[in-house]
Amino acid sequence: MSILTKVRYLIEDSLTTGYDVFTYASSSVFTLSEPNISAVTDVSINDISSGRLYSYNSSTNKVTITTAMSAGDSVQITYSFYNDYSDTEIDNYIRAALSYLSVYNYYTFEIDASDNVYPDITEREEHLIATIASILIRKPMKSIRLPDLTLNYAENLSIDEKISKTIKMFKNSKTGIFDIV
Secondary structure, three states, rough: HHHHHHHHHHOOOOOEEEEEEEEEOOEEEEEOOOOEEEEEEEEOOOOOOOOOOOEOOOOOOOEOOOOOOOOOOEEEEEEEEEEEOOOOHHHHHHHHHHHHHHHHHOOOOEEEOOOOOOOOOHHHHHHHHHHHHHHOOOOOOEEEEEEEEEEEOOOOOOOHHHHHHHHHHHHHOOOOOOOOO
């Protein structure tokens, strides 16, 4: 499971399925209504979906259909999406989490242009990175649960204090159950 997926679980931003319906007039380019599209899963024209040719541009959030259509055709585009955050936004929080690990003297990881982290990180470190990223995203947070990690936070802690104490507890404990006061 990727760090990005772990962050999504922690912030409860799960994949949802949706669809948009359009009436074709003259343009074969359709703008989807949801902003954080993961994938276009089906394109139907007049309730027929097999063999439809299309492309999706994630930068513009538009689907271009290359199959011939006639004016008045009904177009349904089905897709999966995230309600709250795009992959790019979460990737940025993960990069920030890696910076916090360096600032708080845990370790300095490098990340290349292809989002590979060096040196290799352990599963437990992935959980730590996902936890820090989720702290940055969900500012008012009382607790976090992962398979090998439980953290409880005092309500009055700042984000920096939560991150600092999370890293400190992670360094000093191998049990996976942490209380932060």
